[in-house]
Amino acid sequence: MLEKTFSPKDVEERLYRQWEESGAFKAGNPERVAAGAKPYSIVIPPPNVTGSLHMGHALNNTLQDVLIRFERMRGKDVLWQPGLDHAGIATQMIVERQLEGEGNVRRRDMGREAFIERVWKWKGESGGSIINQLRRLGASCDWSRERFTLGERGAPDEQMVRAVTKVFVELHAQGLIYRDKRLVNWDPKLQTAVSDLEVENIEVKGNFWHFRYPLADGKTVRYPSEFDEEGKPTAWEDRPYIVVATTRPETMLGDTAVAVNAEDERYKHLKGAHVILPLVGRKIPIVFDEHADPTQGSGAVKITPAHDFNDFEVGKRHGLPQINILTADGKINDEAPEAYRGLDRFDARKKIVADIEALELLDRIEPKTVMVPHDEKSKMTVIEPYLTDQWYVDAATLAKPAIAAVERGETTFVPKNWEKTYFEWMRNIQPWCISRQLWWGHRIPAWYAEDGEIFVAHSEDEAYAAAEKHYGKRVELKRDEDVLDTWFSSALWPFSTLGWPDETPELKRYYKTDVLVTGFDIIFFWVARMMMMGLHFMNEVPFRDVYIHALVRDEKGQKMSKTKGNVIDPLKLIDEYGADALRFTLAAMAAQGRDIKLATNRVEGYRNFGTKLWNAARFCEMNECARVEGFDPAKVTQTVNQWIVGEVARTAAKVTEEIEGYRYNEAAGAIYRFVWNVFCDWYLEFIKPLLLGTDESAKAETRATAAWVLDQILLILHPFMPFMTEELWATTAGPARKSLLVMAEWPNLSGLRHADADAEMGWVIRLISDVRSVRAEMNVPAGAKIPLLIKGASQENLQRLARHKDLILRLARLASADTTDAVPAGSLQLVLDEATVLLPIADFVDLKAETARLAKEIGKLESEIEKLTAKLANEKFVASAPEHVVEEQRERKADAEAARTKFKDALKMLEGAV
Structure with a gap:
């Protein structure tokens, strides 16, 4: 007997445990493989070991699970490969904070090995809680195959470590990994290079400081001295300096040139000229370079190759020296004049501005809102472009086959417009910095001799053997202290998780994978790198399709953030409404290329959809609608039953087609309309007279048909709402089930029309x-x-x-x-x-009063539409208002126009009444 209501809290944990214990999630089912089942595989984008389930995870994993459950029910040998990323920076930060809280212990005081042991201890006790949170969502991964990008501590012949080491060593031997001195994003607090993904540009109130750099050798530049009311110059004078502007005055200590545009008439006479760098006294050249924009400010730009990415490229073009004026912890180093050495970069900034002003070389200070790079996690540390020796991958060479593979259609992006983003980035790709100055991670397999000679090897013994061969004697070597960028190990994920570099049966069977489901923000950082590594080491793309899902925003369309206080916690939604309601909401709103505006009432609405289905099942139970062994839907005779059988077949075909095309919202919408409108609102109402009638044959057929339809609903709804459907599958009346719903066969109802x-x-x-x-x-x-x-x-x-x-x-x-x-x-x-x-x-109705009411409503709507049209036509409003506000106005206008059309049709009908 079905309970009056469905209680997710009472069934979710029990059902999930039942699925796991049954082995339903495991790949390589012997019966399926023996029967010739085709493999179908997805690798999970590995969440950070430090992470907790957020709404992006909930969307990403719901969409993957829909595909996995769907293909499993279609009889395929399914592998959903789970795992965790070791999250080098985030994990190390957590443990270092713990140590500080225990008595200000620092990792360098502990030593490397003791610190690493402490991190592994943390990982065992606290890391990876997100895995159980994914279980709460209903994710049907093969947890028996869970992997970790860092491997397992103490495991002999650890395969993940061997995989990463092999890739590094082979790419180095091929000249595709090398050591170079280049600019990187540098975190002065952690004292490590960080990737672009770990940098967040934050808008802050700052200044442009305009400095006067004295020209050498008696040169002058004409500058306007008087202006009219419109700001146009009316008088000019020759001045013995050139004006440059900067948002980071401290970097001027490392300037090695001033750039102007060759087409700028003001500076053409300065070819070959120099300026004297204030405070430093260094004579630096004026160079002609397209980087200088004549329309911006004075048209002259200070060039600091060691502290600005654009300046670094200008410096390379003109052979300029690279002078680094910062220490690793963000203080001024000995390359600067003595007065500034040892000062924090921001303290140095204040002193430099004051000293420039004292020399009467401060032209002006222009208050300006600027974008300042911060570390993405704390939002506190300002990231510096910093010149250091790092390890790099020749990404441009590896990108060429990855570009060609997408051009040939071996991998397809969905929606297809993301291919353009992929191509643009890949065709302009820069060297990939893969070294990090951390202790938690894959340590770089490189050893150094005293003279700086580098030996890259699979092991220490191999490095010593290579060094002995090189020098003709045994020499002392020191291993590189750095570890590899987390993205380096995760770039191998589609094949390292399957056992590579060993030629395992899983690698042979499940590579290449069928689809990668991910967000657009890591196309560059992860998708592209998996493509490059997969093609280079497996000679095949890592996935057939790449489905790029949109962002989950709040109900107003704003990006969720803790600072705005608009973050929606998926675990709280699961607690309140159940996992099924959250999953169905996310799938139903996952239209290709459109961000999801999530409101709690949407989740509540889809919880009500589940309640509607539950009540329909109870109606069937109360009316003795039980499954009948051998029931053939093609042989029903009652018109209403023939009709519903055809509707089921049509819906099953529609859902199949839409899931195959990654149109989750269309698939969910088709199920919703069938269950709510067709089955509950029409069919169950239509059959009440038959169920209450005296025709026993018609009654028996209708009961059997209703039970069969309910079964088909459970089958096609299961990938979206697995818990409720599995519970109903087990409790509805009829012969004993042959399997759990999770392993049941997907409907193939062609011909039932x-x-x-x-x-x-x-x-x-x-x-x-x-x-x-x-x-x-x-x-x-x-x-x-x-x-x-x-x-x-x-x-x-x-x-x-x-x-x-x-x-x-x-x-x-x-x-x-x-x-x-x-x-x-x-x-x-x-x-x-x-x-x-x-x-x-x-x-029954006062037709004149109703006519007047409708005319009044139409008038109100037309007035509102007129106001909204004017507002949206205002370019200033559209340009300055937040995106979600503009979108809200567009939606209001569309709603008003739809309502006006409805009322006009009704009014026309009234006017036609005779």
Whole structure:
């Protein structure tokens, strides 16, 4: 007996444990493999070992699980490969904070090995809680194969470590990994290079400081000295300096040139000229370079190759020296004048501005909002472009085959427009910095001799052997202290998780994977790198499709952030509404290329959808609708049953097609409409007379059909709402189940169409729906039963009216339904195929008052539409208002226009009443 209501808290943990214990999630099912099941595989984007489930994870993993459950039910040998990323910086930060809290212990005081042991201890006790959170979501990964990008501590012949080492060593031998001195994003607090993904540009109030750099050798530049009311120069004078602007005055200590544009008339005479760098006294050249924009400020730009990415490129073009003026912890070093050495960079900034002003070389200070790079996690540390020796991958060479593979269609992006983003980045790719000055991570397999010679090897013994061969004797070597960028090990994820570099059966069977589901923000950092590594080491792309999902925003369309206080916690939604409701909401809103605006009431609404299905199952149970062994839906005889069988077949085909095309919202929408509208609102109402009737044969067929339809609903809904469907699968009446729903067979109902039944019941539904719409639009009292007359109907439709008259009267709340040749006064007229449907409502509604009401409503709407149109036509509003505000105005306008059309149609109908 079904409970009155479905309680997710009471079943989710029990069902998930049952799925796991049954082995349903495990790949390589012997029976399926023996039967020739095709493999289907997805690698999970590995969440950070430090992470907790957020809404992006919930969306990403829901979409993957829909595909996995769908293909598992289609009989494929499914592998959803799970795992965790070791998250080098984030993990090390957590443990270092713990140590500081225990008595200000620092990792360098502990030593490397003791610190690493402490991190592994943390990982064992606290890391990876997100895995259990994914279980709460219903993710059906093969947890027996869970992997970790760093391998396992103390495991002999650890395969993950061997994989990473092999890739590094081989790429180095091929000249594709090398050591170089270049600019990197540098975190002065952690004292390590960081990737672009770990940098967040934050808008802050700052300044442009305009400094005067004295020209050498008596040179001058003409500058405007007087201006008119419009700001145009009216007088000029020659000045012995050139003005440059900077947001980071401290970097001037490392300037090695000033750049101007060769087309800038103000500076053409300065070719070969120099300036004297204030405070430093260094004579530096003026160079002609396109980087200088004549329309911006003075048109002159200070060039600091060691502290600015653009300046670094300018410096390379002109052979400029690279002078680093910062220490690793963000203080001024000994390359600067003595007065500034040892100062924190921001303290140095204040002193430099004061000293420049004292020398009368401060031209002006311009307050300006600027974007300042911060570390993405704490948002506190300002990131510096910093010149250091690091290890790099020749990404440009590796990118070429990865570009060609997408061009040939070996990997397809969905939506396809993301291919353009992929190509643009790959075709302009820069060397990839892969070294990090951390202790937690894959240590770089490179050893150094005293003279700086580098030996890259699979092991220390191999490095010493290579060094002995090189020098002819044994020499002392020191291993590189750095570790590899986390993205380096995760770039190998599609094949390292399958056992590579060993030639395992799993690698042979499941590579290449079928689809990668991920967000657009890591196309560059992860997708592209997996493509490069997969093609280089496996000679095949790592995935057939890349599905790029959008962002989950708040209900106003704003990006969720802790600072805004608009973060929605998926675990709290699961606690309140159940995992099924959250999953279905995310899938139903996952339209390709469109961000999701998530509101709690949407989750509540889809929880109500689940309740609707649960109540429908209880209705079937109370009316003895039980599954019948050997039931053949193709042989039902009742029109209403033939019709619903066809609707089921149509829906199953639609859902199959949409999931295959990664159109999750369309698939979810098709299920929703069928369950709520077709099955619950129409079919269950249609069959009540049969269930209460005296025709035992019709009653038995209808009960069996209703139970069969409910079964098909559970099957096609299962990938989206696995918990409720599995619970109903186990508790609905009928013969014993052959398997859990998670392992049941996906419906293949081709050929189950009854054209005559579809046409007949479709006509009945359209008639009832049209009458209901008129009643609502004209404010006909709910309890009023009005007459219906039909004029000019075909013989076939008259027979349909006669056969289903009782249903039509009850569901449309009609007093009668008859034919007529006349048109009574005060009748509303509807067209239904060849017939005219007449609804005499003058006795129930004041037609004049209703006409006036509709006209008034239309007037209000037109006024609102006019205001919204004007607002949206205001370029200043569209440019300056937040994106979610503009979008809200567009939605209001669209809603108002739709309502106006509806009211105009109703008014037209009233005006046509005779």
